[in-house]
Amino acid sequence: xxGGPTATSDFDPARFFAARSDGHGRxxxxxxxxxxxxxAELALPYKPDQIGDPERGVIASGPILTLMDMAxxxxxxxxxxxxxxxxxxxxxxxxxxPATPHRTVIGRGECYRVTRSIAxxxxxxxxxxxxxxxxxxAGTFMLLDMPA
Amino acid sequence: MKLPxxxxxLKLTVESHEDGAAxxxxxxxxSDVLGRPGFLHGGAIGxxxxxxxxxxxxxxxxxxxxxxxxxxxxxxxxxxxxxxxTRAQGIVTRLGTRVANVEAVAWQDDRDRPIAxxxxxxxxxxx
Numbered sequence: 001x002x003g004g005p006t007a008t009s010d011f012d013p014a015r016f017f018a019a020r021s022d023g024h025g026r027x028x029x030x031x032x033x034x035x036x037x038x039x040a041e042l043a044l045p046y047k048p049d050q051i052g053d054p055e056r057g058v059i060a061s062g063p064i065l066t067l068m069d070m071a072x073x074x075x076x077x078x079x080x081x082x083x084x085x086x087x088x089x090x091x092x093x094x095x096x097x098p099a100t101p102h103r104t105v106i107g108r109g110e111c112y113r114v115t116r117s118i119a120x121x122x123x124x125x126x127x128x129x130x131x132x133x134x135x136x137x138a139g140t141f142m143l144l145d146m147p148a
Numbered sequence: 149m150k151l152p153x154x155x156x157x158l159k160l161t162v163e164s165h166e167d168g169a170a171x172x173x174x175x176x177x178x179s180d181v182l183g184r185p186g187f188l189h190g191g192a193i194g195x196x197x198x199x200x201x202x203x204x205x206x207x208x209x210x211x212x213x214x215x216x217x218x219x220x221x222x223x224x225x226x227x228x229x230x231x232x233x234t235r236a237q238g239i240v241t242r243l244g245t246r247v248a249n250v251e252a253v254a255w256q257d258d259r260d261r262p263i264a265x266x267x268x269x270x271x272x273x274x275x
Contacts, residue, residue, distance in 0.1 A: 024189035066191025
């Protein structure tokens, strides 16, 4: 599916990213990349202060975790067609391989199910080839604007 | 162990610890770790938990110069992190020859009221 806002959603992640002035995602350099009706892609450009393994120049797992938390969170707002407060309940990440030094990591989050109070999400991260992912994620968000 | 650049980005410091327990890591509140207004970013909390787990694992390995590779992490977020210092400590629940199971917990004012917890598997690589 091509990117760009959809007719059903009032939430525009590109504008959401342009508007922010501080926060952890901005500190890491995470940027908007692409989105559809129930998915979003964010980019994490390589920066030396993300490194977790100085000997090999490989970035830590933490920045990838933040990237996937944000990409999946945005996918839930897209699927719901609105921006509303939500809290991460749990997030599981499998680190399939180290990220290649100096490459931008692309994180894709997808919201595959929303109930009255929970958004179920999944996603993958790669550094150039989507068929060679470096991380896989599954998680849930609690919707804070809805009665439990 | 020397903390990597990512730990410096989170402004982590190592606090003293009891004999036998892993070091406690402290993460000060800064706008750089903010998520939605008034709350810590879940990714920063997760990053802190992972660093606490890695520090605990290196502590348990002692002089063994093995490399550790994260295989996976599962994080439960229990309470919103507020605008104050967050602490985390890891515990190695099993140290095998190839795999280590590590848990970590993060809290703010009261250790008995954790804001998040994590479970991790690490591969231990010896050259």
